[in-house]
Amino acid sequence: MVEFALILPVLLLVLMGIIEFGWVFTQAMDVRHAAREGARIAAVNYDGDNTADSAQTTVMRDEICRRMSTKDPSTVDIRLVDNAKSKVGDYGIVRHRHRRSVTFNVEQFLPMVSQHAVDRGRVSARASGDLVGYRRSHVMSVSGLRSHQRRPGERGAATVVTVLTMFMTMFFVALAVDMGLLTTLRAGAQSGVDIAALAGAQDMAIDPAAVADIKATVKASLNRNLDHPPTDAEMDTCGAEALGSEWNKLSGANCIAMDDEWRRLRVRLPDRTTPGVFSRLFDIDSFSYTAVSVAEVDEISRTLPFWLGSDAASIGCVKSGSLPPDAPCSGHGGASGNYGYSANAQYGSSELGTVQSPPSSATLEDNIAMGLDHRLSRVNQRPHNGLDVLDDAPYPPLPNNVQTETGNMASLAGAGLFSGTGYSDGYDALLTRWDELSWGVPATVGPYELDDEPLWEFIGDLSSSAVPNSCQKDQFIVVGGEADLSNVPVPVATYLTAQYDDGDTKTHYDQDQILTKLMLRCMDHHQGLDFDDNGAMGFSEGPVGCGGPCDPVFTRNDADDPDYDLYDLLYSPRFGYGLKATLPAATVNGTTQLAVDRFSPVFLHRLYAGSCSANRCAFEHSPGLPFDKSTNNLKNVKSASGMSNFVIPDAMLPDVLGSPDGPSVEGVTLMITLRQ
Numbered sequence: 001m002v003e004f005a006l007i008l009p010v011l012l013l014v015l016m017g018i019i020e021f022g023w024v025f026t027q028a029m030d031v032r033h034a035a036r037e038g039a040r041i042a043a044v045n046y047d048g049d050n051t052a053d054s055a056q057t058t059v060m061r062d063e064i065c066r067r068m069s070t071k072d073p074s075t076v077d078i079r080l081v082d083n084a085k086s087k088v089g090d091y092g093i094v095r096h097r098h099r100r101s102v103t104f105n106v107e108q109f110l111p112m113v114s115q116h117a118v119d120r121g122r123v124s125a126r127a128s129g130d131l132v133g134y135r136r137s138h139v140m141s142v143s144g145l146r147s148h149q150r151r152p153g154e155r156g157a158a159t160v161v162t163v164l165t166m167f168m169t170m171f172f173v174a175l176a177v178d179m180g181l182l183t184t185l186r187a188g189a190q191s192g193v194d195i196a197a198l199a200g201a202q203d204m205a206i207d208p209a210a211v212a213d214i215k216a217t218v219k220a221s222l223n224r225n226l227d228h229p230p231t232d233a234e235m236d237t238c239g240a241e242a243l244g245s246e247w248n249k250l251s252g253a254n255c256i257a258m259d260d261e262w263r264r265l266r267v268r269l270p271d272r273t274t275p276g277v278f279s280r281l282f283d284i285d286s287f288s289y290t291a292v293s294v295a296e297v298d299e300i301s302r303t304l305p306f307w308l309g310s311d312a313a314s315i316g317c318v319k320s321g322s323l324p325p326d327a328p329c330s331g332h333g334g335a336s337g338n339y340g341y342s343a344n345a346q347y348g349s350s351e352l353g354t355v356q357s358p359p360s361s362a363t364l365e366d367n368i369a370m371g372l373d374h375r376l377s378r379v380n381q382r383p384h385n386g387l388d389v390l391d392d393a394p395y396p397p398l399p400n401n402v403q404t405e406t407g408n409m410a411s412l413a414g415a416g417l418f419s420g421t422g423y424s425d426g427y428d429a430l431l432t433r434w435d436e437l438s439w440g441v442p443a444t445v446g447p448y449e450l451d452d453e454p455l456w457e458f459i460g461d462l463s464s465s466a467v468p469n470s471c472q473k474d475q476f477i478v479v480g481g482e483a484d485l486s487n488v489p490v491p492v493a494t495y496l497t498a499q500y501d502d503g504d505t506k507t508h509y510d511q512d513q514i515l516t517k518l519m520l521r522c523m524d525h526h527q528g529l530d531f532d533d534n535g536a537m538g539f540s541e542g543p544v545g546c547g548g549p550c551d552p553v554f555t556r557n558d559a560d561d562p563d564y565d566l567y568d569l570l571y572s573p574r575f576g577y578g579l580k581a582t583l584p585a586a587t588v589n590g591t592t593q594l595a596v597d598r599f600s601p602v603f604l605h606r607l608y609a610g611s612c613s614a615n616r617c618a619f620e621h622s623p624g625l626p627f628d629k630s631t632n633n634l635k636n637v638k639s640a641s642g643m644s645n646f647v648i649p650d651a652m653l654p655d656v657l658g659s660p661d662g663p664s665v666e667g668v669t670l671m672i673t674l675r676q
Contacts, residue, residue, distance in 0.1 A: 015169055022165065038064045175284075178276050182287045189269055189291040192225035194674055197267040200256065201295035201672045205664065207383030208262035208397045215253045218267055226269075230255075234270040241268065246350075261349060261374075262397060264675065266294045294676035300566060301662065301669040302371035302576035305342040305364060306645070307404060308600050314523040314647055315516070316340075316578070316602065320409040321641035323612055341405035341413070342579055342594075344391050349373035353424030358393040361412055364405055368416025369423050369430050371576060375664055376400060379595035390593065402579060404592045414640035418448055418607060431607065433573040445619065445627050446634025451573050454624035455519060455603045455646055458569045460555030468525035469545040471553045471652075475518055481626040483514045492521070495537050512606060512622040519646060526550050526652055552654040564671060567654060574604040574623070577663045578645070598660035601653060606644040610637040617641055 038060055200218040203210060223229045238255040247257040247266065257266040269291040276284050306318050318340035343359035344367050354373045357363055367373075377398040380386060384400055391399035414420075420429040427433050434442045434451035443452035456476035469475075477484040485493035500513040521531040521541070528548030530540035556568045569575050581594040610618025618637045621627055650658025655668050664670045 015166070015173065018169060019166060034064045174277075178284070178287065181277065182274065182289060185272075185274055186289045186291065189226065189272065189289065190293070192222060192229075193267050193269050193291040193293040194295075195225050196221035197265055197293040197295035198672055198674065200267065201265045201297055202666060204258065204262060204265050205297045205666065205670055205672065208258065210383060211250055214258075214265070215250055215256060218256055219253070222269075228272065230270045230272075237270050238268050261347065262297075263349075263351075264294055264296045266292070266676075268292045292676060293674060296673055296675045298671040298673060299375065299663065299669070300564065300570055300671055302573075303376065303599070303663045304371060304576040304578055304602065305344050305367040305405070306578040306602065307340045307342050307402075307594065308578045308580045308602070308647060314520050314649070315644065316647045317642055317644045318413070319642040320413045321612065321639070323608055323642045324614060324616060341409060343403040343405040344372055345374075345393065345395060347374040347395050351425070353426075356395060359391070359403070359405075361407070361409075364409065365412045365416045365420060366423060368413060369420055370425050370427070374398075376402070376579070376596055376599075378598060378660060381661075388595065400596050401593055402596065404594065410639040410641060413643075414609065414638050417604075417640050417643060418445075418450060418609065419638040430573050431604070443621065443623070443627055445621050446637065448634075450607075450621060450623075452623045453572055453574070454515070454622070455554070455574075455605070455648075456515070457624065458554045458556045458567075458572070460553070460557065462551070462553065462555075465551040465555075466546045467550050467553055468522065468543045468547075470518070470525045470531075470543070471522040471550075472545075475522070476515060478511075478515070478624060481511065483511050483518070485514075488518070489541070491539065492531075492537075492541055495533075499533075499536070511625055515622075515624070516605070516644075522553070523646075523649055523652065526553065527649055549651060553652045554648070555654045567657070569603075569653075569657070570669070572603075576602060576604075578602045578647070599662040599664075601648040601650075601658055601662055602645045603648060604643055604645045607640065608642040608644075609640050611639070612641045 196218045199221040200214050203214045203217045207213070219229075219232065219235060232253070235253045235255045238249070243249070243257060243266075246259045246261075248260060249255075249257045255268045255270055258264070259266075271288050271290050273286050273288050275286050308316050320339075320341070341364065344363060345359050346354045346357045346363050346366065348354055348356040352370050352373045354366065354370075375398055376391065377384060377389075377400045379388070379400045381400075383398060388401045389396050389399040391402045416429060418429050418431045422428065431450045432442075432448065434449065434453075441452060442449035454476075456473065459471065459473045459476070462472060472487075474487045477487070483496075485496065488496075496514045496517055500510050500517070517533060520533075524531040525541075525543035526546070526548070528543060530542050531537075532540045554567070554569050557565070559566065559568050559571050561571075577599040579594070579596050580598045580600045581596070606620060606622045608617045608620055612618070619627075619634060648658065652658070656662075656665050657668060659665050659668075662669060666672060
């Protein structure tokens with residue numbers, strides 16, 4: 001109504017202006033007709049030899065006024081503009097050219113408008129006529145005239161046009177006003193439905209099976225945000241609407257629908273009717289409108305099919321074969337065999353291109369390369385609370401128990417991690433997805449190009465943050481393929497050099513060991529712990545700069561994402577969430593069903609590829625360090641014996657990325673957005 005009140009004076013002013021100018025146009029036509037008639041009369045009757053011009057002008061003025069709508073000669077000004085004549089002998093042609101100018105005061109139709117828009121003025125017109133005659137025969141004719149006495153049906157023609165114009169103008173003004181009101185109502189309805197869809201999608205993200213909660217949330221939101229919310233009965237009147245096969249309308253509220261992946265929620269406002277205002281004058285009694293909104297749950301992070309024992313601290317691993325004795329997880333699950341992989345089903349995802357499938361070797365490879373295509377929940381939490389739900393057929397929503405994977409998995413793990421190609425989401429193996437990092441530069445490892453951004457590269461600007469000195473970026477400098485320890489305290493630098501840089505041929509591994517120990521030192525200090533390299537250092541180094549609680553460390557945020565503003569760590573293919581079990585790490589192998597205690601943030605670090613001896617594998621690669629070339633034919637190396645990973649302490653990550661529900665934190669790793 002505010003918009004209508006603002007625009008109505010302008011519309012009325014335009015309408016009255018059209019009426020007034022139409023009236024002026026009518027009078028101008030009247031005067032133009034009178035001028036033509038005056039010129040014709042003068043050409044026929046004016047006597048050039050008669051000096052009594054004023055008397056003849058009076059006669060012509062009276063005659064002109066008779067042909068106009070006015071009868072008052074005083075309002076008409078008639079001037080003889082030109083009186084040229086020529087004679088050719090007694091029997092020649094006598095030509096008199098007469099031009100008459102008629103001026104008439106404008107009569108105002110709407111004085112209020114005229115005073116401001118037209119102002120009282122005058123209209124004038126000119127016309128000319130020729131008299132041609134022969135003196136002897138006195139035959140006279142009139143030429144050059146296109147108008148004679150006004151025809152009977154000509155009077156009032158402009159008035160008819162004006163009335164029709166006024167009618168059409170009023171019709172469109174009325175329609176425009178009502179359409180403006182309708183647009184306002186539709187905008188308000190769309191806003192209310194958008195909010196309801198987002199609210200319902202939040203409940204769907206927590207528990208897709210809680211249909212009653214989703215319906216209640218949507219209805220409550222509509223009641224709060226709409227002036228005329230639909231009733232419960234009206235919310236069940238969309239049964240005739242045709243939707244795609246992927247949509248499932250909710251029972252008892254079929255204006256609400258969920259897709260079969262539990263990722264999208266659709267809310268439709270039942271048809272609403274609003275009465276017309278001015279349009280009712282033209283037999284348009286009412287208008288109908290509706291609104292539709294689709295909210296989508298978008299998982300930003302990656303959940304990996306890797307188990308972490310409850311005692312897993314700052315370093316962990318997955319293992320699918322024998323590893324060198326100095327590898328971080330060489331002792332888990334025995335000297336040989338697999339350790340740490342989970343057997344997850346696939347639900348089928350239109351985004352990833354997967355189809356429903358129970359746990360198998362094919363799903364393991366896909367789940368490593370792309371991450372799980374569905375979400376999991378934590379045990380003893382919503383939605384199941386005390387109920388155990390296994391991640392297996394027939395695909396129950398949000399399972400909280402997963403079995404460990406068994407069998408020979410070195411080839412499957414290698415394919416998913418670095419050697420596989422052409423997965424259903426359009427990308428290749430996990431570590432080759434470096435192009436997702438706009439700033440990333442890959443490392444060429446034989447025939448493969450692998451992501452080369454180590455964890456310490458994601459340390460943000462900590463100049464004004466309360467963090468331990470050991471977590472500053474100057475502690476992780478690599479020059480010429482070797483760790484620069486000039487900023488590390490001398491006792492620690494001396495120990496690391498003596499312990500790991502032993503001058504053998506495993507230079508790449510030695511430097512990786514040093515940098516790995518520096519990262520573990522940072523993690524210990526950030527948690528308020530002393531660092532002693534599990535007692536091997538012979539002395540303890542306490543935290544300096546912050547002893548806890550400390551600010552987050554991995555806060556770099558340089559990526560330019562047009563959709564979301566995320567921390568750079570979330571774009572790395574090496575970052576994801578592993579499953580932390582309620583059992584000790586040493587038991588996470590064999591055919592064991594484990595409950596998901598929480599989700600822990602992990603960063604994949606060193607790859608152990610191919611078969612391994614007591615000293616080294618076919619090739620090993622750590623991000624941020626030059627590739628340590630091997631004499632083996634790397635084109636034939638496609639399997640993986642293991643992968644080490646950093647288990648990042650929660651407090652080192654910003655914005656609750658380290659939450660126990662890490663992959664499902666709304667607004668951080670789980671985005672709920674409007675798609676329609």
